[in-house]
Amino acid sequence: MGEANEPRSECPINAAIEVFGDRWSLLVLRDIVFGDRRYFRELQANSIEGIASNILADRLKRLVQSGLLTRADTRPGQRARYSLTEPAIQLVPVFAQLGSWGLRHRPTSSALRVRAEVLEQGGPALWQEFMDELRRSHLGSESPARSPSVRERLNAAYLAATSSS
Known part of the structure; x- marks a missing residue:
């Protein structure tokens, strides 16, 4: 049997699942991507699934180690x-498709x-625009901003849905 960090196979789907295919990692990433939650306490306090602090700490550590987050x-x-x-x-396109x-x-x-519906209706052009916004806010890229931003549109749709339900 190989070491713990060795992949089970060289299959691309397996490689992806080994990085973020557990029960919580994609949800932590979702909350950073769509909720702009950048701190441990924000992530834990606003988790609609109720992630435990030890699980969140472990997933953040794993996501940093795998190169999906920086700390x-x-x-x-x-x-x-x-x-x-x-x-x-x-x-982002994976989240949209999921x-x-x-x-x-x-x-x-x-x-x-509602956010999934907006992403589905917007399609690849909207996903690209959102990725550009994320690059500006997380990587400091200089691409031009559009108004309203995709995040603002997603949040407005969510707020409208929550106020009418």
Whole structure:
């Protein structure tokens, strides 16, 4: 048997699943991508699935080790800020496709399905625009901003859905 860090196979699907295919990693990334939650306490306090602190700490550590997040160096008493890396930003189309699949095949609430509907309707052009926004906020890229931003549109749709339900 190989070492713990060796992949089970060289299959691309296996390689992806080994990085973010556990029960919590994609949800942590989802909350950073769509909720702009960059700190441990924000991620834990606003987790609609109720992630335990030890699980969140473990997943953040794993996501940093796998190169999907960076963790800003901090001094004692400072909060660590997490940022998406380019490979994590490129998961936006995966999130959009997972959301589309969930809309069609799983029971969902009207409030929690609205972002997936906006992403599905916007298609690849919207996904690219959102990835560019994430690059600006997480990587400091200089691409031009559009108004309103995709995040603002997603949040407006979510707020409209939650106020009417």
